[in-house]
Amino acid sequence: MIKILHIYPKGEGLTARYVRLLTEYASAKVEQRIVEHSPEAQLMCKEWQPDIVHCYGAATVNGDSFRIVVSPCGQKVPTPRNQIFISRSNYEAQRLKQQGAIHVETILNPLITKTVDFAVAAKKTLAVYQKLMDSAPLEMMNDATCRLLALALKAAIHGDRRWAGDTSDIYNNIDFRRLYIYATLEGVLSLAQKGLQLLNIDAPGYEKSDSYVPYNYHHPEPMTFKSLYELITDIEVHGPSLLRLAEIHQSLINPCLNEDMLCKQFEEKGLMPLFCSTLQLLTEQTLLDEGFCPCQPVNNGYTDRLRTKLLNHLKL
Numbered sequence: 498m499i500k501i502l503h504i505y506p507k508g509e510g511l512t513a514r515y516v517r518l519l520t521e522y523a524s525a526k527v528e529q530r531i532v533e534h535s536p537e538a539q540l541m542c543k544e545w546q547p548d549i550v551h552c553y554g555a556a557t558v559n560g561d562s563f564r565i566v567v568s569p570c571g572q573k574v575p576t577p578r579n580q581i582f583i584s585r586s587n588y589e590a591q592r593l594k595q596q597g598a599i600h601v602e603t604i605l606n607p608l609i610t611k612t613v614d615f616a617v618a619a620k621k622t623l624a625v626y627q628k629l630m631d632s633a634p635l636e637m638m639n640d641a642t643c644r645l646l647a648l649a650l651k652a653a654i655h656g657d658r659r660w661a662g663d664t665s666d667i668y669n670n671i672d673f674r675r676l677y678i679y680a681t682l683e684g685v686l687s688l689a690q691k692g693l694q695l696l697n698i699d700a701p702g703y704e705k706s707d708s709y710v711p712y713n714y715h716h717p718e719p720m721t722f723k724s725l726y727e728l729i730t731d732i733e734v735h736g737p738s739l740l741r742l743a744e745i746h747q748s749l750i751n752p753c754l755n756e757d758m759l760c761k762q763f764e765e766k767g768l769m770p771l772f773c774s775t776l777q778l779l780t781e782q783t784l785l786d787e788g789f790c791p792c793q794p795v796n797n798g799y800t801d802r803l804r805t806k807l808l809n810h811l812k813l
Contacts (some may be wrong), residue, residue, distance in 0.1 A: 498526065498527065498528055498629070498630070498718050499526060499528070499548050499549065499626055499630055500527070500528050500529075500545065500546070500548045500549070500550070500562075501528070501529045501530075501548070501549050501550075501551060501626060501630065501791075502522060502529075502530050502532065502538075502541060502542060502545065502547035502549060502551070502563075502804075503516045503520065503530070503531045503532070503551045503553070504532055504533070504534050504538045504551070504552050504553065504556040504558060504591065505531070505533060505534065505553040505554065505556055506533070506534050506553065506554045506555050506556050507533050507534055507551070507593070508743075509554055509570075511608065511764065512553050512554055512570055513531075514608065515606060515608055516531055516553065516583075517531060517627035517672070518607070518608075518615050518774075519618060519619055519622065520619075521615070522616045522618070522619035523613045523619050523623065523662070524619070524620070524622075524625065526628065527623060528764075529660050530545065530547075534552075534555070534556035534557070534720070535601070535622065537784050538556070538558060539559065539560075541562065542560050542562075542710075543560075544559055546562060546563070546777065547563050548563060548564065548630060549563060549564045549566060549626055549629060549630070550563050550564070550565050550566070551564070551565075551566045551567075551568065552565060552567050552568070553567075553568045553570050554568070554569065554570040554571075554572045555572055555574070555809075557719045562631075564581075564582070564629050564630070564813075565580065565596065565670040566581045566583060566625065566629065567580060567581070567582050567592070567686055568582070568583045568585065568608075568620060569582065569584070569589065571585070571790075572587060573735060574599050575739035576596040576598040577597075577598075578597055578598070578599050578711075578712045579599065579600070579709075579711055579712060579813040580598065580813075581599075581600045581601065581602070581625065581629055581709060581813075582598050582600065582601045582602070583602050583603075583604055583622065583625060584601055584602070584603045584604075585603075585604070585605065585606040586603070586605065586606075587601075587603055587610075587677075588714050590602075590603045593686070594615060599712045600709050600813075602625050603622045603758045604618050604622055604625075605618070606692075621729050621798055625646070627628060627706075627710060628706075628707050628708055629708075631674075631675075631678050631706050631707065632708040632709040632710070632811075632813055633678075633708075633809070633811050633812045633813055634675040634678045634679040634682070634708070635679055635808065635811060636812065637672075637675055638672055638675050638676065638679060639670060639672060641667055641669065641670050642670055642672045642673075642675065642676050644667055644695075645671055645676065645678055645784060646666055646679070646680065646689060646784060647781075647784050648667070648692070648696065648705065648784065649661075649673070649688075649689050649692025649695075649696060650663040650685060650688055650689060650692055650697075650704045650739070650743055650746075650783045650784075651692070651746075651783055651784040651785075652691075652692040652695040652696055653688040653691040653695060654694035654743060654747050654750070654783060655750065656695070656744050657695070658695040658696050661692075661695075661696060671700075671803065672675075673700050673701050674706070676689065677689070677703045677704075677706075677789075678738070679788070679811075680705055680809055681736055682710065682716070683707070683717060683740055683811075684716060684718065684719070684738060684739065685739045685740050685743055686703070686734035686741035689744055690703065697757075703800060709813055710803040710811065710813075711810070711813060712809070713810065714758060715735070715740075717738040717740040717741060718740075719744070720741070720744060721738065724748075725745065725748045725749070725754075726742055726757060726759075726762060726763070726766070726768075727773055728741060728745050729745070729763070729768055729771060729775060730768070730776060733771055733810075734770065735809045736806040736807070736810060737775070737778060737801075737803055737806060738810075739783075739807075740780060742775070742779055742782050742783055743783055745775065745779060746779055746785050746789075749779075749785065749790070749791070751788045754791075756791035759791055760791055760792055769792075770795070771799070771801055771803075772792070773792060773793065773795035774795055774796075774799045774800035774803050775803065776790050776792070776794035776795070777796045777800045778800070778803055778804060779794075780794055781804075782807070
């Protein structure tokens with residue numbers, strides 16, 4: 498159940514009527530409340546804790562515990578790149594994009610056009626809400642789901658469930674939907690699915706879903722047959738992703754790896770600090786065992802910056 502709070506400006510009778518009619522046709526999948534733009538709205542955000550706040554016109558709200566959708570309703574509003582906008586006309590959508598908005602959905606207003614009714618408008622609006630809730634999935638994944646993904650990746654990389662150890666206590670409260678979405682955005686869906694099979698997890702089938710991504714997001718692509726040096730260099734240039742970490746893990750367990758030569762190469766190229774910090778990320782994200790580390794993993798400020806990039810690069 499998605500909790501939606503609608504906030505409309507005071508004195509905007511047409512907008513208030515639109516919002517009320519829209520909520521009347523809402524799906525049973527959402528719980529919705531409506532409030533005028535006032536201190537009461539901010540208080541309701543704090544007390545009711547909605548998942549999404551839908552602001553209309555000049556209405557605004559502050560907070561980071563919910564996600565925001567903005568319907569300008571013909572008014573000029575700020576257009577940060579990663580904000581989600583719902584325009585009421587193609588012209589408004591074009592204007593928003595010209596102002597720099599990236600994520601703009603157009604849902605015509607049934608009050609001013611007969612080409613769409615409120616049932617259709619409500620259905621399309623719900624699709625925007627669901628798409629937003631499927632975005633930045635790591636923010637909403639619980640610890641059990643994150644742990645299972647790490648174990649699945651480790652099992653898949655090694656090709657044997659025994660590398661995951663005892664997994665009997667982690668199967669409760671797993672959010673498979675977000676696990677699949679996150680794995681897809683990080684480029685490791687096939688590895689995650691293979692790992693779940695190896696772990697004998699009775700997981701539901703993968704249902705493709707849409708989600709918003711940051712304007713600077715690039716889907717990770719495999720670097721098949723690339724050397725460890727090239728993989729580490731890619732992290733230096735583009736930042737870490739689960740796919741790149743998994744590929745580094747796979748390279749490190751290669752029995753033909755010459756660890757001394759590898760470390761010497763990283764030292765000569767000035768990449769040893771990055772490599773040591775990457776090893777620390779591997780112990781956290783793919784559960785790399787100490788026995789496969791050519792040198793000591795390092796957890797320092799450099800590691801924190803890499804970790805932050807990995808955790809935040811899907812945030813809107």
